Amino acid sequence: KAGVTQTPRYLIKTRGQQVTLSCSPISGHRSVSWYQQTPGQGLQFLFEYFSETQRNKGNFPGRFSGRQFSNSRSEMNVSTLELGDSALYLCASSLGRSGLDSPLHFGNGTRLTVT
Amino acid sequence: KNQVEQSPQSLIILEGKNCTLQCNYTVSPFSNLRWYKQDTGRGPVSLTIMTFSENTKSNGRYTATLDADTKQSSLHITASQLSDSASYICVVSDRGSTLGRLYFGRGTQLTVWP
Numbered sequence: 001k002a003g004v005t006q007t008p009r010y011l012i013k014t015r016g017q018q019v020t021l022s023c024s025p026i027s028g029h030r031s032v033s034w035y036q037q038t039p040g041q042g043l044q045f046l047f048e049y050f051s052e053t054q055r056n057k058g059n060f061p062g063r064f065s066g067r068q069f070s071n072s073r074s075e076m077n078v079s080t081l082e083l084g085d086s087a088l089y090l091c092a093s094s095l096g097r098s099g100l101d102s103p104l105h106f107g108n109g110t111r112l113t114v115t
Numbered sequence: 116k117n118q119v120e121q122s123p124q125s126l127i128i129l130e131g132k133n134c135t136l137q138c139n140y141t142v143s144p145f146s147n148l149r150w151y152k153q154d155t156g157r158g159p160v161s162l163t164i165m166t167f168s169e170n171t172k173s174n175g176r177y178t179a180t181l182d183a184d185t186k187q188s189s190l191h192i193t194a195s196q197l198s199d200s201a202s203y204i205c206v207v208s209d210r211g212s213t214l215g216r217l218y219f220g221r222g223t224q225l226t227v228w229p
Contacts, residue, residue: 004158033217042221043159043204056216090158103149106158 002026004093004107012113018079021110025072025093031055032074033104034066037088046089049074050097078112086114117142119207121220129228132195136223138188138205146210150179150190153202153222162190162203192225200227 005024013019025032033048033056045058049068066076072093078085088111092104119140128134140148147166151159163172163179165188172179176193192199205220 035219043206043219045217045219092158103161103164104151104159106151106160108156108158 004091004105006089006091006107006110008110009108010111010113012115013081014115015081015083017081018077019081019112021076021078021089021091021112023074023076023091023093023107025074025091026105029093029095029105030072031094031097031102032068032072033092033094034074034076035090035092036060037090037109038086043090046076048097055097081114083114086112088112117207117209117216117218119205119218119220121203121205121223123223124221125224125226127226127228128195130195130197133191133193134195134225136190136192136203136205136225138190138207138220140186140188140205140207140218140220142186142207142209142218144210145183145186146208148179148181148188149206149208150177150188151204151206153204155201159204195227197227197229200225 031050034046048056068074088109090109092106094102096102150162153159165181178191202222204222
């Protein structure tokens with residue numbers, strides 16, 4: 001079974017631009033959640049999608065948004081990029097809701113650098 | 116405030132030795148606690164998941180314990196190997212109004228020397 005696939009692997013953008021990241025979950029998984037990882041803050045929850053609906057949202061500004069398609073694939077969008085948005089963005093999929101007892105399966109992330 | 120604290124922040128041990136990593140949390144109401152291993156440049160990989168009623172769970176050389184009364188967990192690694200060098204992250208889930216919110220510790224960076 002293929003794992004969670006995130007594209008692109010690396011991305012360099014300039015301040016003010018927007019970016020879209022993509023995540024393909026493990027086949028059969030209906031929950032996709034997104035996380036930001038930085039050396040200073042560690043892993044922080046962005047949001048979770050289940051059956052195409054956002055079910056949970058972390059404490060991030062509205063510049064961070066996402067969506068999930070009918071095939072469970074998900075995209076995350078960040079608009080008006082700031083230098084502080086430079087981070088590793090991780091996507092995870094699970095059979096059930098991410099906070100319940102199903103293990104999360106993470107992708108290897110997209111490394112975003114904002115200059 | 117729901118928080119997850121891990122200690123130590125970093126740890127260096129010699130190959131073959133045992134070590135124990137700690138996780139204290141204040142998340143309430145508690146749903147489950149997970150330990151993840153993250154190799155450099157990769158996504159985290161699940162080691163164990165424990166619910167309120169479980170106090171020990173093993174995965175090979177990794178053994179996690181949970182004391183829900185004191186809100187503490189530990190991850191014990193036996194007979195360490197060079198491949199154990201990684202960041203170990205403790206994650207606690209709540210079961211509040213926003214079902215299944217996850218809270219992450221900042222991780223313990225383990226280095227195993229030959």
